[in-house]
Amino acid sequence: MLQQTRVATVIPYWERWMARFPTVQALAVAPLDDVLAAWAGLGYYSRARNLQKGAQHVVDSWRGELPRQAGELRAIPGIGPYTAGAIASIAYGERAPLVDGNVARVLARVFGIAHDIKSTIGQRVLWERAGELMSALPADAAPGNLNQGLMELGATACAPTGPRCLGCPLASHCVAARDGRQAELPVVAKRKRVDELPVIERELLWIEQGGAIVLVRRAATSGLWAGLWELPEVGHVDATFAPAAAFVAHHDQVLSHRRLRVRVRVATLATLVVPTDPTYDRIERVALADAADLGIAAATAAILRKYQDAPWATVTRSAAPDVAEPRARSRTRSARPRRARRARCTRTRRSSSTAAGRGPRRAGRRRRADRRR
DNA sequence: AATGCGGGGTC
DNA sequence: GACCCAGCATT
Numbered sequence: 001m002l003q004q005t006r007v008a009t010v011i012p013y014w015e016r017w018m019a020r021f022p023t024v025q026a027l028a029v030a031p032l033d034d035v036l037a038a039w040a041g042l043g044y045y046s047r048a049r050n051l052q053k054g055a056q057h058v059v060d061s062w063r064g065e066l067p068r069q070a071g072e073l074r075a076i077p078g079i080g081p082y083t084a085g086a087i088a089s090i091a092y093g094e095r096a097p098l099v100d101g102n103v104a105r106v107l108a109r110v111f112g113i114a115h116d117i118k119s120t121i122g123q124r125v126l127w128e129r130a131g132e133l134m135s136a137l138p139a140d141a142a143p144g145n146l147n148q149g150l151m152e153l154g155a156t157a158c159a160p161t162g163p164r165c166l167g168c169p170l171a172s173h174c175v176a177a178r179d180g181r182q183a184e185l186p187v188v189a190k191r192k193r194v195d196e197l198p199v200i201e202r203e204l205l206w207i208e209q210g211g212a213i214v215l216v217r218r219a220a221t222s223g224l225w226a227g228l229w230e231l232p233e234v235g236h237v238d239a240t241f242a243p244a245a246a247f248v249a250h251h252d253q254v255l256s257h258r259r260l261r262v263r264v265r266v267a268t269l270a271t272l273v274v275p276t277d278p279t280y281d282r283i284e285r286v287a288l289a290d291a292a293d294l295g296i297a298a299a300t301a302a303i304l305r306k307y308q309d310a311p312w313a314t315v316t317r318s319a320a321p322d323v324a325e326p327r328a329r330s331r332t333r334s335a336r337p338r339r340a341r342r343a344r345c346t347r348t349r350r351s352s353s354t355a356a357g358r359g360p361r362r363a364g365r366r367r368r369a370d371r372r373r
Numbered sequence: 374a375a376t377g378c379g380g381g382g383t384c
Numbered sequence: 385g386a387c388c389c390a391g392c393a394t395t
Contacts, residue, residue, distance in 0.1 A: 001390095002389090002390045002391090003389090003390075003391040003392070004378095004379085004380095004388085004389055004390085004391050004392090005379090005380080005381090005389060005390085005391095006381080006382070006388090006389050006390085007389090007390070008382080009380085009381065009382075009389085010390090041379090041380075041381095042379075042380075043378080043379025043380040043381085044378055044379055044380085044391085044392085045378080045379080046377090046378065046392075046393075047378095047391085047392080050392075050393080077392095077393090078391095078392070078393090079392085080391060080392045080393080081391085081392090082390075082391060082392085083390085083391075083392085086390065098390085100389090100390045100391075101388070101389060101390075101391085102389085102390065103390085119374085120374060120375095147390095148390090151390055152390095154390090155389090155390080160387070160388065160389095161384075161387080162384090188387095188388090191386085191387080191388095193385085193386080194385065194386080195385095222377095222378095222393095222394090223377090223378090224377085224378070224379090225378095225379090253379090253380085254379095254380090254385095255378080255379055255380075256377090256378070256379060256380080256388095257376085257377065257378070257379090258377095258378095258379095297379085298379070298380060298381090374395100375394100375395080376393105376394080376395075377392105377393090377394080377395095378391105378392095378393095378394105380389105381388105381389095382387105382388095382389090383386100383387085383388095384385105384386090384387085
């Protein structure tokens with residue numbers, strides 16, 4: 001989880017993850033849908049798939065117990081040079097170096113390394129330096145502490161902008177501090193401006209049936225949002241809508257390498273069958289409350305969140321009349337016991353409940369607040 | 374050696 | 385907006 005993701009962001013995900021998958025075995029045998037659901041919102045979803053592959057690898061090849069050497073760890077799916085070094089040094093005390101974004105910044109400044117830190121040559125030089133530091137470590141010192149110290153330095157004093165060199169313990173050894181080149185180092189390749197990113201324009205469909213929203217699951221095991229659920233895209237399902245029907249919602253979002261522009265229109269679906277289109281491999285009706293338990297990419301999640309109370313989201317409203325019509329309230333309401341159904345069960349089973357327009361009744365708005373986040 | 378892959382905090 | 389986060393796998 002910590003690969004390219006801040007600690008503060010990870011923590012709540014990690015808590016839920018460990019509760020859901022307490023052991024390597026539990027993760028290894030879990031349905032991919034559950035794995036992606038627990039990851040949804042974190043991004044870089046191949047990490048989730050690789051983590052499960054890694055768990056299966058550990059179960060199959062190591063009897064469920066993680067190997068301890070960096071070289072062995074490196075062969076596990078999802079564990080690259082950084083993670084192998086981190087586990088080996090911090091968890092098992094091996095004198096294994098590591099270089100992450102923080103360490104790269106610290107070393108580039110301290111040693112005045114002028115190569116692009118992402119480039120092959122830059123990485124090689126950084127790993128060499130990190131290895132030399134590790135080799136110079138006194139025999140009674142903990143290798144993990146050196147690595148964590150370097151990372152922590154990068155996360156605190158040696159910040160990307162405005163480094164606080166005054167209190168830095170390495171200031172007297174630092175080339176960048178000595179020469180006042182903190183702003184020039186590390187050298188990092190210029191990234192594309194947002195307005196230069198390729199734009200993905202998507203037209204998604206808001207289809208309600210029996211108080212539920214229609215979602216589809218993307219099929220591929222690789223590629224953007226692979227295995228995640230989303231609103232159906234026009235042209236990929238057997239849906240109909242008035243040609244002149246206006247877009248009722250929109251959502252813009254910037255990815256690291258794409259700009260996403262989503263528009264939504266209300267549609268109806270002729271048949272709830274998996275389209276022959278290979279883009280999706282499943283289609284389901286899902287109550288909004290249950291949707292939050294699926295692995296849903298951020299764009300669709302944001303649209304569901306933003307527009308579930310919109311005037312045109314009619315079925316959704318009738319699914320939770322306590323908010324919609326104050327009049328009907330007194331009569332029907334009080335009769336019914338409050339928390340009738342918990343809207344538990346996350347995975348949408350294609351069974352009886354969705355058949356007769358029954359199903360997900362009052363799911364709508366109750367739990368929405370406590371789940372996102 | 375380069376590219377694909379997310380999402381969000383923070384300045 | 386721009387920057388970047390306890391990177392990895394694939395091409």
